[in-house]
Amino acid sequence: MSTKIKGLLLWAIVLLPLAWGVKQTIVKTMALFS
Amino acid sequence: MSILSMLDKGHSVADSGFNRWLIPPAALAIHLSIGQAYAFSVFNAPLNKAYGWSIPDLGWIFSIAIVCLGLSAAIGGKWLERDGPRAAMFLAALCFGGGFLVSAIGLQTHQLWLLYVGYGALGGVGLGLGYISPVSTLIKWFPDRRGMATGMAIMGFGGGAMIGAPLAVMLMDKFKGPDHPGIIEAFVIMGTLYTLAMLIGAFAVRVPAEGWKPEGFEPKPVADKLANTSYVHVDEVHKTPQFWLLWAVLCLNVTAGIGVLGQASLMIQEVFKGSIAAAAAAGFVGLLSIFNMGGRFAWSSLSDKIGRKATYMVFFALGAVLYALVPTAGAMGSVPLFVLLYALILSMYGGGFATIPAYLSDLFGTRFVGAIHGRLLTAWSLAGVLGPVIVNYMRDYQLAHGVAKAQAYNTTMYVMAGLLVLGFICNACVKQVGAHHIQSEA
Numbered sequence: 001m002s003t004k005i006k007g008l009l010l011w012a013i014v015l016l017p018l019a020w021g022v023k024q025t026i027v028k029t030m031a032l033f034s
Numbered sequence: 035m036s037i038l039s040m041l042d043k044g045h046s047v048a049d050s051g052f053n054r055w056l057i058p059p060a061a062l063a064i065h066l067s068i069g070q071a072y073a074f075s076v077f078n079a080p081l082n083k084a085y086g087w088s089i090p091d092l093g094w095i096f097s098i099a100i101v102c103l104g105l106s107a108a109i110g111g112k113w114l115e116r117d118g119p120r121a122a123m124f125l126a127a128l129c130f131g132g133g134f135l136v137s138a139i140g141l142q143t144h145q146l147w148l149l150y151v152g153y154g155a156l157g158g159v160g161l162g163l164g165y166i167s168p169v170s171t172l173i174k175w176f177p178d179r180r181g182m183a184t185g186m187a188i189m190g191f192g193g194g195a196m197i198g199a200p201l202a203v204m205l206m207d208k209f210k211g212p213d214h215p216g217i218i219e220a221f222v223i224m225g226t227l228y229t230l231a232m233l234i235g236a237f238a239v240r241v242p243a244e245g246w247k248p249e250g251f252e253p254k255p256v257a258d259k260l261a262n263t264s265y266v267h268v269d270e271v272h273k274t275p276q277f278w279l280l281w282a283v284l285c286l287n288v289t290a291g292i293g294v295l296g297q298a299s300l301m302i303q304e305v306f307k308g309s310i311a312a313a314a315a316a317g318f319v320g321l322l323s324i325f326n327m328g329g330r331f332a333w334s335s336l337s338d339k340i341g342r343k344a345t346y347m348v349f350f351a352l353g354a355v356l357y358a359l360v361p362t363a364g365a366m367g368s369v370p371l372f373v374l375l376y377a378l379i380l381s382m383y384g385g386g387f388a389t390i391p392a393y394l395s396d397l398f399g400t401r402f403v404g405a406i407h408g409r410l411l412t413a414w415s416l417a418g419v420l421g422p423v424i425v426n427y428m429r430d431y432q433l434a435h436g437v438a439k440a441q442a443y444n445t446t447m448y449v450m451a452g453l454l455v456l457g458f459i460c461n462a463c464v465k466q467v468g469a470h471h472i473q474s475e476a
Contacts, residue, residue, distance in 0.1 A: 018196070
């Protein structure tokens with residue numbers, strides 16, 4: 001596996017769960033403004 | 035090659051041509067995992083309901099974890115500098131994940147002390163070692179952007195709660211039955227997932243070869259920064275006033291923020307009684323988490339431009355003014371102003387955590403920055419106890435003396451502003467380290 005692919009995978013492993021968590025938090029935060 | 039030999043510092047030295055942008059995701063894998071600690075409170079109500087343990091008794095799990103975080107960071111920092119970040123991250127993964135598994139056994143056998151030993155003590159050691167391991171590595175890879183690099187990792191610690199809280203809720207919902215709340219399954223799955231994620235980080239991390247520097251980077255002689263080859267030894271650092279001033283700076287900044295963070299939901303509901311429902315209060319807590327996380331990256335990156343001391347001056351001066359304005363926002367009945375004030379305050383709380391490693395490396399050099407950072411984190415342990423005690427005690431005192439719930443936090447806000455003024459003074463006293471403490475690499 002090339003270094004570039006490894007790097008992309010590594011970034012995906014951390015950014016995907018983070019994006020999911022941030023989305024869940026934003027959905028919860030919306031209750032403050034409704 | 036055996037796993038143990040792969041943990042050797044020598045096996046984690048990067049080849050020439052290694053892309054340094056692979057280090058931040060390795061660091062994030064660790065910090066996003068251990069950041070789950072901020073979300074442990076989501077288990078409190080289900081544990082209370084299913085096992086009958088009181089909320090104060092359950093609160094000790096988190097407190098023990100934070101105390102063990104500070105102690106293990108202080109003790110393990112020197113080992114980290116000697117044996118490299120991979121071994122420390124590996125041990126952190128086993129301790130943090132193992133803490134969940136020991137706690138799951140505690141739930142199965144209805145033994146609260148096993149949760150104290152598991153998530154509290156063992157998990158706390160994982161937190162401490164995991165917290166400091168990537169920081170000194172990032173500083174060495176990004177000498178040109180120390181603030182941004184460490185801010186990125188420490189941002190992960192803030193963001194970890196955003197993953198940990200909904201993940202815990204989702205798992206408990208999936209596994210709960212008529213006679214059990216699904217916490218044991220949640221603990222086992224989370225312990226396994228976090229161990230794997232942290233191990234990926236541990237095996238992806240690399241240290242730069244001796245003398246490595248980014249292409250085209252020439253360290254400029256800056257008045258408030260040590261040259262790359264100069265350092266203060268970790269055993270010498272506590273003899274300098276600068277170390278203790280920064281210890282006070284971190285402790286005061288964290289004390290002011292952590293108590294409010296823990297009480298945010300109750301506070302907004304009591305100050306705006308009748309107009310803020312529980313769901314909206316949970317939204318307020320979520321918003322604070324976003325600012326806590328974003329502030330870690332934004333403020334530490336800004337510190338690369340304006341300097342660390344100036345950044346902390348802003349935290350303390352602006353923070354004190356904002357805290358002092360909170361009672362006014364409450365009296366005006368202005369929810370948007372109240373929310374804005376707290377969002378800014380929490381961004382600076384996170385920024386304080388994220389900027390301190392770069393501040394340490396400017397003053398004491400990069401060679402022992404991980405170990406020195408570890409020792410400084412004992413300030414967090416104290417603040418983790420002080421902040422909530424001040425906020426809770428003062429609220430109860432005000433209520434006992436007939437103050438209305440909506441005004442019960444006003445005095446606390448002025449006390450917090452006072453703490454930040456003290457922090458401002460400590461930061462203003464930070465000067466360059468005396469030459470007799472500084473050593474140079476041959």
